[in-house]
Amino acid sequence: MSRDCHTCRHQELEAINMMLLAKRPLREVADKFELSVSSLHRHSKHLPDNLVMATRAKEVASADSVLSKIMEIDRRADEIFERAKEGNPGLALKALKELREVTSLYAKLTGELQSGTVHNTLVITPEWVSMRSLMLAALEPYPEARKALVAALGGFDIVQG
Numbered sequence: 001m002s003r004d005c006h007t008c009r010h011q012e013l014e015a016i017n018m019m020l021l022a023k024r025p026l027r028e029v030a031d032k033f034e035l036s037v038s039s040l041h042r043h044s045k046h047l048p049d050n051l052v053m054a055t056r057a058k059e060v061a062s063a064d065s066v067l068s069k070i071m072e073i074d075r076r077a078d079e080i081f082e083r084a085k086e087g088n089p090g091l092a093l094k095a096l097k098e099l100r101e102v103t104s105l106y107a108k109l110t111g112e113l114q115s116g117t118v119h120n121t122l123v124i125t126p127e128w129v130s131m132r133s134l135m136l137a138a139l140e141p142y143p144e145a146r147k148a149l150v151a152a153l154g155g156f157d158i159v160q161g
């Protein structure tokens with residue numbers, strides 16, 4: 001965010017971004033939110049970065065929900081195995097195979113999630129701190145994505161800059 005961007009500081013930033021994304025004429029957006037066309041124009045230049053971040057956070061969020069589904073399957077297969085191992089070896093074996101499958105899927109997915117975050121090195125600068133709060137603010141309406149972003153940021157190697 002640029003500190004001198006009036007649009008970024010507008011309390012209806014979300015609605016403004018939506019209209020800009022919908023390619024509404026700047027004049028119309030400017031009139032509706034009492035902003036200047038030139039401010040909106042400047043704002044629209046740094047808009048895509050924020051949206052890319054939001055999209056990335058959503059991807060992480062959806063990977064997260066895949067992960068929780070896998071863990072649910074894992075839990076159920078485990079239950080079936082526990083119940084079947086005494087009286088029903090055939091079923092127990094099937095449950096074990098399912099567990100093996102789930103485990104490799106889980107390993108693959110967590111590996112992919114980590115490769116997305118671990119190799120990033122984060123240098124903390126005042127710009128980064130304000131960018132971070134901007135991203136978190138931008139994601140306010142999407143609690144799931146926001147949570148995922150916080151989680152993803154936890155995976156950065158942190159370097160004082």
Ligand SMILES: [Zn+2]
Pocket residue numbers: 001002005006007008009042043044046
């Ligand atoms: Zn702006």
